[in-house]
Each structure stands twice: as structure tokens, then as C-alpha cells.
Amino acid sequence: MKNVIEAKGLKKIYKMSKTNIVHALNGVDLNVEEGEFTAIIGPSGSGKSTLMHIFGLLDKPDEGTLIIDGIDMSDLKDKEAYKLRAKKIGFVFQGFNLIPALSALENIMLAGKYGGMKMSERKQRAIELLKLVGLESRMNHKPNELSGGQQQRVAIARALMNKPAIILADEPTGELDTKTSLEIIELMKKLNREDKQTFLLVTHNMEVAKDCNKIVEMRDGKRVS
Amino acid sequence: MYTHNMLEILRNLWRRKFRTLLTIFGIAIGIFAFTVMGSMALKLNKMIDGGKKYITGQITIAPKGTDFMMGQMGAMLPVDTLNKIDKVEGVEAVTGGIEMSLDEPNPDDPASMSFGIPATIEGMDLKTDFKNRNWETMEMKEGRMIKEGDPDDVIAIGSTIALDKKWKLDDKVKIRGREFKVIGILDKTMSGPDSYVFMSLDSTRELYVESNPFLKSLKEQQAQAASISVRELASLPKATRDQIMQAKAFKMEDLSTMGSVSWKDGVNSEDVANRIKDQFKDEVIVLSPKKMGEEIDKASAMMNAVILGGALLALLVGSFSVINTMIMSISERTREIGIKKSLGASNRSIALEYALEAGVIGTLGGLLGIGIGVLLIVVFNNKMAETGAEIFLLDFTFLLQVLIFSFVLGIVAGIMPAIKAAKMKVIKAIREM
Ligand SMILES: Nc1ncnc2c1ncn2[C@@H]1O[C@H](COP(=O)(O)OP(=O)(O)O)[C@@H](O)[C@H]1O
Ligand SMILES: [Mg+2]
DSSP: OOEEEEEEEEEEEEESSSSOEEEEEEEEEEEEETTOEEEEEOOTTSSHHHHHHHHTTSSOOSEEEEEETTEEOTTOOHHHHHHHHHHHEEEEOSSOOSOTTSOHHHHHHHHHHHTTOOHHHHHHHHHHHHHHTTOGGGTTOOGGGSOHHHHHHHHHHHHHTTOOSEEEEESTTTTSOHHHHHHHHHHHHHHHHHHOOOEEEEOSOHHHHHTSSEEEEEETTEEOO | OOOOOHHHHHHHHHHTHHHHHHHHHHHHHHHHHHHHHHHHHHHHHHHHHHHHHHHTTSEEEEETTOOTTTTOOOOOOOHHHHHHHHTSTTEEEEEEEOEEESSOOOTTOGGGSOSSSOOEEEEEOSSSSOOOTTGGGOOEEEEOOOOTTOOTTEEEEOHHHHHHHTOOTTOEEEETTEEEEEEEEEOOOSSGGGGEEEEEHHHHHHHHHHHOHHHHHHHHHHHHHHTSOHHHHHTSOHHHHHHHHHHHHOOGGGOOSEEEEEEOTTSOHHHHHHHHHHHTTTTEEEEOHHHHHHHHHHHHHHHHHHHHHHHHHHHHHHHHHHHHHHHHHHHHTHHHHHHHHHTTOOHHHHHHHHHHHHHHHHHHHHHHHHHHHHHHHHHHHHHHHTTTOOOOOOOHHHHHHHHHHHHHHHHHHHHHHHHHHHHSOHHHHHHTO
């Protein structure tokens, strides 16, 4: 199987002051195979988000190598990063994921714009994706007219827009109630099963992590399993 | 190049109606001032241009001692001198003319002596081949200029005369005891011609002779003297004979208080003026077109400084409110910028989006400011039209330029905040979520 992510010896240091240095990542190796659903668990402050940001090309490691979808990111320039990000990566964050001024449909279409999709194509694909997440009847609603669960569904649809190599979901259910959380996770699992969409999910919930292909546990900037 | 969702921009502005409105007002005030001052300057420039055309269309000659500003007119310009000036190199034609004050001096009412250019009768030789170079281009507000073949009792008047005397087109008016008909009123020029009554030279000469006791008696004597034969003359005593000879020699056509000189095509008018100045410096003063033109240009430069000042004011007031608003918007929308960047938006795209938003604010402010400005101008112009002194010129091209200016102003003011937004670290934006 092909690796979507190959990370070796990733280190990230935050220098708060001369004496206060935070080793957010302290040598992390991680491979994510294509079509896999991987869960990352670990206590708060263990470096999960930092890792996700580096995988999402939003941040750079101080040490280590990173290959995404066969492309070495070691000496990636900022100017190339945003293009790769648009095409290869889909993000789902904890909450308030959507642009308030835009409708559900427009939020999804926006990703297509940055991904270089044609205008005519954008709308068609966005409507398809809204159907896929079961929100076609809400496509003209603004984020504040949608429930938290519905907002995250739109965010997932948007992450799928450019057919990314991987979707990075950093505690996407952190602000949702248990029932809604499970619905959202189930949606992602379904996308993984049926469309072979690769997912990397950060979660607190062991229930959620249990039936994933792989579970990665982090502690103090290191993998412990 | 990214095409930005104009709808998103408008919605973002709409979501913050109150603040957007305040910003728009800020710009509108500046643009309003710009519109109004600019339209006024345009009008003044146009007026001045009219006066300049007249003044620079000829070389004007006056007898030594004439003070144009104080209106000390009346000294005579000898016909001999005019004939000699005609021979100067480069001169095409010379014509004598009479300039005299419109009103009879009233020693009991010193208040009638006003500052500035006094109301003046400008005697025009309509039969001469002399042409003021820009004569035909003088703009008339109503009616037309007097021309060859007109009866002796028609006049055209400057705008100040029309205003002060309340003379209207087709009015029959009395000047120094004689009746004239107004057949034309000139556009305001902010200069000499505003205070002129343009009259045929013949009529002016008659009024001039009437006003001067010496000339009056000379003219009366001339009629008698003409009937005295040469033989009779020889028998008279010398003193009487001289007096009669003088009366006989008197010719109405030779009476001039000023001269107008035109120059040949292709000749530098300044050279001609200087030549006349050199040769006749003891007899006449010469007003050269170029010097006069330069004086006028200085005045226009002032007007243009007013426009520029207005623009700068608008720029200052407007851009501060735009910068302030954009900085606020951007700090509020940190999250949004983070999301967009995580979706793959380039720095350029983010910067453009915010700059464009500022440009839209600028344009809306511009539209409002121009709207209020135009409204005020129309109201004022209508009010002033009754007195014939409109002070604003509504020029579509200018208004369009102001609108473009307000758009650019928005963009320019928005650039710094927009770049700040674009450079924002995504992680920081996302961690704040
Ligand atoms: N911008 C930053 N400046 C300083 N320290 C940071 C910054 N971002 C993260 N950290 C620190 O790095 C460590 C890992 O953080 P994070 O990756 O967010 O952990 P998690 O997502 O697992 O809770 C934490 O100790 C956190 O305080
Ligand atoms: Mg985290």
C-alpha cells in the first residue's frame, strides 16, 4: 500500500524565553497509508495539534522529514505550500469552521476556488457533496442558521471538495453532544469505507478511536504507541 | 488573478452595517468637500480662461499715466502715435479706441468710486480690420456681441454690469443721457470684460466729447470754423487764427484713449510688444499678452491648489476612517482568514480581498459624497442663476474622476491592513478558534 504521509523524526520547539523551551514535538515518526482511518489520542498539550498543523503544511518542523503523497516537503516554499494545501489536504477543525458571510453551498464552493476548480464545476460538485452529507435542503443557509452538527457536516463536505489525499480532523466533535458526535464520526467512517477517503483524526474519545485501522497515542511530544 | 466574490464583500459590509455606515460617512465628507471645491475651481478656471482669451488676444496700448485698476481713464492717445505704432515690425493692425467710465463722476457721492475694475465703456471700432485674436471665442451668456453693421445704439455688457445695473437682454438703458439697447450679455470671466460695456466707437466718441468741456467746445467751433474760408482766415489776428486752425484740424475719428494692436501670423506677440515698448516708452504703456497671461495663470494655479487641497483633505479624512475600520474588521475576522488559508488561499488572494473590500467602502463613500455634493451644487446654482453668478461647474468627467479617486483611496488605505491580514500566521488564527 502507498503511504499518504511519511514522517520521520519530526521535532518542533517553541522558545518562550531563554529558560522556558517547549518541546511540542520531540521526534515523531508516523506513516499513514492510503485509505486508512487513523486516530490520534493523547492528553491535552501532548502535541497532537502541532503534528496536524505540520501535516497540513500550516507549520514547519524544526527537524525531521515529511513526505505527503510522494512529495518531499523538506524545502517547501510558502508560495508552493498554499497550492499543495488546497489540492492535497482537507481540514476539519474543532468548531466555527465556516465563513459566516457565506452560505453552506458557498462555503464548499470556496474550497473549489482555491483548488483551481472551474466555476461551473464548483457548484455542481458542491451540491453533490451536500447531498452526500445529507444537507442539500440547507444549502442556502448561513452558518448561524445551522446546528453545530450540520456545520461540521458542511465542513466535512468542504474538506472533500478538491478530492484531497488526506483529511485532517482535529477534534471535530469537541464542541458537539455525544449523539451528534457519533453521527459525525459515523459520516467520516462511511466516507472512508465507501470512497476510500484517508482520514487522520484527533480525538479524546476512546470509543471513537477503538474501531479505527490504527491508533496513535501521544504523550509529551512523543508517540507512546 | 482571483475573482473575488463581490457578494461576500457586500455581505460582510452589511453584517457590520453601523460601522460600515460610519466609515462611508467619513469618506463621504471628504469626497463631498472635494466635489464641491473641485466644481467651484472648475468654474472659476473656466471664467478666468474667458478673460484670459480676451486679454491675451491683443496688445493693449494706453497713454502714459493710465492706471487701469484705479480707472484713471481719459487721457488722450495721439493719432500720430497710433499711426507710428502701425509701422512697427510685426504689427498687423492698430486701432484706436475709447475707454471711459460708464457713470458720470459724482463728486457728492464718493461711495460711487468703488474698488476693483470700474465700470467702463469700451468703444469698439467695428469697421476696422483689426481683430482681437480670441474675440470670436468670448462666451456669451445671452444674446450676441455687437458687430459691424449694427446700429450705433446697441451694446453688449459684461456680467458684473448686468448684475450691478440690473440690465437685462433687450432692455433699453440710459448711459450718460443717451438710450441704448442691450443685445448681449457676456459670460462671467472674473476679469476686465465683466465690467465692460461694449459700444460702437462712434457712439463712445460722442459720449466722450460730451463729457469733456474742452473737446465739446472744440467740436462746436469746428462746425463754425469749417465755414470760414482760407481768405477770411488770413485776415484774422494770429491768436484767433490759431484757434480756428486747431478747430478745423479737429477730427472726431482721431479721438482715442487707448489702442489695440494685433500682430501678424507667426510673429511672437511678446517681441512685438517689446518693440513698441522700446520705441514709445515715453508716450505709452504697453500691456503685453504674455505677461497678462502669466498673471492670470498664477491665479489659476491658486485655483488648482484649492482642488488639490480638497483632494488631500478627502484623502486624509477618508483614509484614516478606512484604515481604522479595516484594522477592526481584520482583527474580528482572524478566524475567517485562518480558515481561508487552511483551504489554500494565497497571501495575495487574502490581501486582494481585503483591499477590494476597502475599495468598495471607498466607492460607496464616494457615491454618497458626490451625491450630496451634486445636490448642493444644483441647489446653489439654481439660486445663484437668478443673479447670474453661478459659482459651480458640474462636469461629468470630473465627477467620474472623483469616484475613481474614492475607489483608489479606499484601496490605498486598505492596503496596509490587507497585507497585515495576509501575513497573519494561520496557526495563530486557528488556535484562537
Ligand atoms: N504557538 C505556541 N507557542 C508556544 N507554545 C505552544 C504554541 N503552540 C503550542 N504550544 C505548546 O506546544 C505543546 C503542544 O501543543 P498542542 O500541539 O496544541 O497539543 P494538543 O493539541 O495535543 O493539546 C503544548 O505544551 C502547547 O502549550
Ligand atoms: Mg489540540
